Amino acid sequence: xAARSVASRLPLWKRRAxxxxxxxxxxxxxxxxxxxFWMKLVKxxxxxxxxxxxxxxxxxxxxxxxxxxxxxxxxxPVLNVKVSVRxxxxxxxxRGYEIWREDDFKMxxxxxxxxxxxxxxxxxTVELQNLRNRWRTTRSLL
Amino acid sequence: MATAMKIISPLxxxxxxxxxxxxxxxxxxxxxxNIVANPLRVVTCAFHTSTxxxxxxxxxxxxxxxxxxxxxxxxxxxxxxxxxxxxxDLHKLWYVLLKERNMLMTMEHExxxxxxxxxxxxxxxxxxxxxxxxxxxxxxxxxxYNMLEHPQTKPEGRVVRNALGIKYFRKCREQAVPMHxxxxxxxxxxxxxxxxxxxxxxxxxxxxxxxxKAAKRELRNRRKLQEKxxxxxxxxxxxxxxxxxx
Numbered sequence: 562x563a564a565r566s567v568a569s570r571l572p573l574w575k576r577r578a579x580x581x582x583x584x585x586x587x588x589x590x591x592x593x594x595x596x597x598f599w600m601k602l603v604k605x606x607x608x609x610x611x612x613x614x615x616x617x618x619x620x621x622x623x624x625x626x627x628x629x630x631x632x633x634x635x636x637x638p639v640l641n642v643k644v645s646v647r648x649x650x651x652x653x654x655x656r657g658y659e660i661w662r663e664d665d666f667k668m669x670x671x672x673x674x675x676x677x678x679x680x681x682x683x684x685x686t687v688e689l690q691n692l693r694n695r696w697r698t699t700r701s702l703l
Numbered sequence: 704m705a706t707a708m709k710i711i712s713p714l715x716x717x718x719x720x721x722x723x724x725x726x727x728x729x730x731x732x733x734x735x736x737n738i739v740a741n742p743l744r745v746v747t748c749a750f751h752t753s754t755x756x757x758x759x760x761x762x763x764x765x766x767x768x769x770x771x772x773x774x775x776x777x778x779x780x781x782x783x784x785x786x787x788x789x790x791x792d793l794h795k796l797w798y799v800l801l802k803e804r805n806m807l808m809t810m811e812h813e814x815x816x817x818x819x820x821x822x823x824x825x826x827x828x829x830x831x832x833x834x835x836x837x838x839x840x841x842x843x844x845x846x847x848y849n850m851l852e853h854p855q856t857k858p859e860g861r862v863v864r865n866a867l868g869i870k871y872f873r874k875c876r877e878q879a880v881p882m883h884x885x886x887x888x889x890x891x892x893x894x895x896x897x898x899x900x901x902x903x904x905x906x907x908x909x910x911x912x913x914x915x916k917a918a919k920r921e922l923r924n925r926r927k928l929q930e931k932x933x934x935x936x937x938x939x940x941x942x943x944x945x946x947x948x949x
Contacts (some may be wrong), residue, residue, distance in 0.1 A: 564866050573831045576805065583877045595797050595841065601808040602762040604816065614759060617812070634798060679759050684769050684810075685817050 574599050578621050598622050598630060600669070603682045611678040614641075616669040620646070627669050640674035761802055762809045774823045780833035785840045793837055800837070804830045866891055868899035869906065 570576075578597045582588075598619040605615045618627060624642045649663030673679060677685045768774055785793065807827050814821040860874040882888055925940055934945075 572828075573834055574808070580876070583879055589768055594794060596801070596837070599801075599808060600762075600805055601812050602759065604813055633759060634801070635761060660770075677758075680758075682763060684763075685819065 573597065574619075578619065596630065596634075598626060599626070600630060604679075611680065612673045612676075614671045614673065614679050618644075618667050618669045618672060620665070620667045622667065622669070624669075628670065631671065638674040638677055639671055641672040643670040644668070645670075708920060762806055764806060764810055772820075772822055774826070776823060776826050776829065778947065780836055782836040782839060785833075785836055786843075788840075790841070790844065797834070797882040798829055800834050804834070826924055863892060864895050866893055868903050 576597075581593070582591050598621070600618045600622075603615050603617055605613070607622045609615070616627070622630070622644075624644050627642050627644070628639045630637050644667060644669050646665060649665050651660065651662050653660050727919070764774075785796075804827070807830065811821045811824070811827070823888070860872050862870050863873045864870055877887070920946055925944070928940060928943065929935060
């Protein structure tokens with residue numbers, strides 16, 4: 562009965578990744594077959610060179626994990642990875658005095674290798690919006 | 704190419720649909736899937752997804768899905784269906800799901816940043832549900848395999864006392880150094896002293912009473928519910944209080 566236990570527990574992406582076994586020299590190399598890490602690609606706040614990509618990653622991921630993840634799963638060449646942990650934003654209720662803070666998150670700044678470039682796509686372009694509005698109006702007429 | 708396509712788990716559609724030629728024909732039996740790379744040439748293999756060349760654009764949805772209000776998707780993979788699959792297929796499916804989840808997280812972040820409503824957010828739960836089921840199947844297989852080699856499959860544990868003298872169950876895990884060398888372990892688990900017993904008995908009593916009170920409270924609530932809705936079975940009540948998690 563996995564269905565009921567899913568609701569009661571934390572979502573999978575918020576849980577801790579399972580411990581990697583301790584490596585003893587001489588043993589065969591251990592492999593991760595089912596990685597439970599996640600990464601999300603975010604838009605950089607300022608303008609960056611075309612070969613830089615910014616991610617928010619699972620807080621337990623290391624630089625090497627990120628490099629392996631991108632190279633093995635997404636087949637993207639990676640030259641360099643920088644990592645920093647950022648504090649979550651402070652939030653305040655508009656009326657009251659309750660103050661709380663969002664969760665901290667880990668950012669990864671990746672430099673692509675082999676002259677690869679990436680441009681963050683515009684999902685909400687004007688054309689698309691117009692098209693969507695037209696579609697909405699037609700649907701309402703129907 | 705209007706072939707009669709029937710996608711086995713429409714959740715997979717997003718992951719697979721990026722190569723226009725690939726479509727999946729599902730038969731009555733779930734474990735027999737034919738992949739049609741070219742509609743004229745039918746390849747029969749257990750499971751296969753073509754490697755995509757989209758690179759980092761795999762973090763985003765397909766272009767024709769951008770800015771839509773609703774995106775159709777099916778149900779998650781059931782555990783019984785996954786039990787029929789080979790481990791190799793499960794390994795492939797895991798990466799499909801992983802990419803799908805990454806894509807959903809990226810898109811949701813972008814939608815929130817642009818102050819837009821994210822379409823069909825239930826997709827995330829469905830992907831996670833299938834991932835959870837997959838992990839469970841793998842765990843079962845792992846245990847069965849270990850059972851052949853060692854009689855004991857799960858790591859043992861033992862009851863230890865912490866700095867306050869309170870007992871708790873500690874799982875045995877592989878450590879880089881033995882216990883008596885580990886500084887943090889020694890600090891957190893100092894030797895037990897007799898004077899702590901007085902307070903411990905009081906503490907245990909308090910905990911026991913709290914537990915009893917909670918049980919009584921639940922029983923009372925259960926009876927109330929049963930009176931109000933007499934058609935409820937015991938399983939429904941369990942689900943309502945969510946106290947029996949398997």
